[in-house]
Amino acid sequence: MMNQAEVLRQIRGLTGPQAAKAYAKALNDTGFEVRRAMQDEMRAVFDRPTDYILRSPFVRMATAAKLSVTIEPTYMGGKGIDPQKILDAQTWGGRRRDKRSEVALKRVGILPAGYQTAIPDEARGGPYPGSDDGKGNLRGPFLVQLISYFQAFGEQGYKANMSEKGYQRVHRGTKKQAGRRYFVAYGGERDAPRTTRKGEPDARAAHLARGIWAVSGTGGVLVRPVLLFVKPKRGYQPRFDMDKVAKRADAQAYLERRIRYRLREAAGV
Structure with a gap:
């Protein structure tokens, strides 16, 4: 050595x-x-x-x-x-920057200016079934479906917006996921728009928190939040x-x- x-x-x-x-x-x-x-x-x-x-x-x-x-x-x-x-x-x-999904939802007038999105917490029933990745974010395929449902893809991605057959598949459901319809609620704000994906008024939204909701079940008896619209924290x-x-x-x-x-x-x- x-x-x-x-x-x-x-x-x-x-x-x-x-x-x-x-x-x-x-x-x-x-x-x-x-x-x-x-x-x-x-x-x-x-x-x-x-x-x-x-x-x-x-x-x-x-x-x-x-x-x-x-x-x-x-x-x-x-x-x-x-x-x-x-x-x-x-x-x-x-303050965190807007996510791409938030930019898309703002572009088509769904997400109000000054708001960001949040997945429902346990107090509101937790994440919508099949929507989250376990880390506090929406799963990619679910997010794409949601944006396309509301025709929120821009010019470059407009072909990804949902067709009538696509709507029928979502409404009908699959073996893994029940059929559902999404709609937007703006709470009790005076003159706030409350619309379905086709721009039709939806009276159910008046008492609900701001956000995107899903209705499912026979006669639409199950109503759950999918994505809430929240004021961003100061920073x-x-x-x-x-x-x-x-x-x-x-x-x-x-x-x-x-x-x-x-x-x-x-x-x-």
Whole structure:
């Protein structure tokens, strides 16, 4: 077994490029350790964070030519909101941005200006059957059905709006889900519009909370909220603390250990 002096001699014998590669590997090791600490902090302070948010921290890896590593929430495209915007609100506080579904419902006049949507809590019977993903959000297929039912897709997605056959399938139901009809309620607001998906008045909505409701059962005896219209909270209180993440990862000490390990690895000792 080599003594410490021999180990140091071999490490010092590394060429510049060899040492740079070792440093880059150590930086990347540390970057992924910080990413794990960020994910642990999200699980600790957020209520049922989605996999989309948990996966969002992205490690921009160091190279021998560029000895720096960055860890930041990165938008990978698709239909989700940029996770950086979500985490900014949780880090600095502030009102959350409208979801794409809320923008669509506002565009067709269903969701009033100044409101956002919320899934019913247990006091109102809990989420509508088959609607939620278990993390406080509507399931993608259910949300698409709801938006298409109210013809809320814009010009680019108008073909996804429900056809008459689609309405018949929803109203008729399937083996897994009973037939139902959706309608919009605006509570007891004076002169508030209360309409079905065809724009027809619906007297049942007058005593109901603002939102999208479903009626099912023989004679329409079962009425349940699907999505409630709520005034947004004044703003999120800051909850995601990068100082806690840094302490959790102990990044500086971890980096020093990984540099020693990667240098020994490069020297073959």
